[in-house]
Amino acid sequence: xxxxxxxxxxxxxxxxxxxxxxxxxxxxxxxxxxxxxxxxxxxxxxxxxxxxxxxxxxxxxxxxxxxxxxxxxxxxxxxxxxxxxxxxxxxxxxxxxxxxxxxxxxxxxxxxxxxxxxxxxxxxxxxxxxxxxxxxxxxxxxxxxxxxxxxxxxxxxxxxxxxxxxxxxxxxxxxxxxxxxxxxxxxxxxxxxxxxxxxxxxxxxxxxxxxxxxxxxxxxxxxxxxxxxxxxxxxxxxxxxxxxxxxxxxxxxxxxxxxxxxxxxxxxxxxxxxxxxxxxxxxxxxxxxxxxxxxxxxxxxxxxxxxxxxxxxxxxxxxxxxxxxxxxxxxxxxx
Numbered sequence: 001x002x003x004x005x006x007x008x009x010x011x012x013x014x015x016x017x018x019x020x021x022x023x024x025x026x027x028x029x030x031x032x033x034x035x036x037x038x039x040x041x042x043x044x045x046x047x048x049x050x051x052x053x054x055x056x057x058x059x060x061x062x063x064x065x066x067x068x069x070x071x072x073x074x075x076x077x078x079x080x081x082x083x084x085x086x087x088x089x090x091x092x093x094x095x096x097x098x099x100x101x102x103x104x105x106x107x108x109x110x111x112x113x114x115x116x117x118x119x120x121x122x123x124x125x126x127x128x129x130x131x132x133x134x135x136x137x138x139x140x141x142x143x144x145x146x147x148x149x150x151x152x153x154x155x156x157x158x159x160x161x162x163x164x165x166x167x168x169x170x171x172x173x174x175x176x177x178x179x180x181x182x183x184x185x186x187x188x189x190x191x192x193x194x195x196x197x198x199x200x201x202x203x204x205x206x207x208x209x210x211x212x213x214x215x216x217x218x219x220x221x222x223x224x225x226x227x228x229x230x231x232x233x234x235x236x237x238x239x240x241x242x243x244x245x246x247x248x249x250x251x252x253x254x255x256x257x258x259x260x261x262x263x264x265x266x267x268x269x270x271x272x273x274x275x276x277x278x279x280x281x282x283x284x285x286x287x288x289x290x291x292x293x294x295x296x297x298x299x300x301x302x303x304x305x306x307x308x309x310x311x312x313x314x315x316x317x318x319x320x321x322x323x324x325x326x327x328x329x330x331x332x333x334x335x
Contacts, residue, residue: 016061018332019043020324023088024068025050025081029303036317042325049084060097064327065089066280066320067101070301071110071155074184082110082155098331100279100324101300108278109300112154112189122272124295128192135180139172142190154187164193195289202256203284204266205302207319209273211266213312214259215305218252253305255312265293280320 020042024030030046037044049069067089073081089103101109108114119126130141131154142149147168153161161181165171174180199220205212259266269283282302285295304316 017043018061018063018328019045020328021045021047021061021063021065022068023047023049023065023085024070025073025078026070026076029068032304032306032309032317033320036315036321037325039318040321040325042321042328047088049081049088050078052084054088054091056091060092060095062331063097064324064331065092065097065099066324067099067106068301069101069106069109074155082106098327100327102277104276105278105300108276108298110155110185112152112156112297113187115298118272118276118298119295122268122275124268124272125292127194127294127296130190132188132190134186135175138175138188138190139168142171143168145190145192148193150191150193152189152191153181153183153185154189155183155185161188194286194292194294197287197289197291201284201286202259203282203299204259204269205282205304205316206269206273206278207280207316208323209270209279211261211270212314212316212319213308214256214266215308216254216256218254251307253308255308279323 020037022030022033022044024046025048027046027048034044067085069082069085071082073079085106086103089099089106092099093102108118113131116126116129128145130144132138132141142165148164148166149171150164151161151171152159156162161183163174165174196219199218201217201219203215203217205215261267265285273279273281278298278300280300280302282297282299283295284297284299285293287293302316309315309317
């Protein structure tokens, strides 16, 4: 583990001042959170889970731990970060440390199958989805879906494995070709292709299990329908998906002001998060041309768009800093 020091110097060991420890692997995503922690005067430290070691019999440093594991870590040459995170979080929980994004959330982040199951269990409309292990049954199971249909990787993020296929024969050729994208966990999802009523999807942000704001993601530039969290375009005819960045083209991300904390769907999402013990998340849904509201993604490693942040009534990173700061104070000065 690589420890990145901020504010007062300290070490990843007991006997040091309590603070918020941020477990992650991608420093490029961290500046908005660093600024928010500093603005809120919350002591913090980055712990990069890309290599290192751990003494399982040593007590962890005091404070609150926040896991920002990303399902796409392996695309940044951090192939084993998911396993490192599992180990570190198990160690922390074994010592009774307060972990935001604990072991149950880690497993949800790396499995769209688990997300689908959780959403269905709570009564949400979800896309018809088949999980296929390996290649052998892909062509046969794909024929249970009408064309067009899409594929995605179970261990996703960054639009991994998301493609649209207009015929089953086209899909057969792709599966048999060298272009086939092998999922990190060997699980390919086959999913119905849903047509949106208007060219956008919505991402609702939550901190501490409570609604912060909703983002409208414009998809009019292409054939997007059920893209994962990065809100990218789903390509046609088996073309590959280019990953979008969080601060994409101006106007792609806008605040959806009509969705508030009083919106019935938002209240249902809050109930789901509360019941599942998920404290920080972005939930994505699509309003279809035939009148459905389909929820298809729970992203527990949320990032925030600067253009939306500039006009939103509350800041996502700011709410996270406040929430984690409150938890830290509660841990440090229990009643």
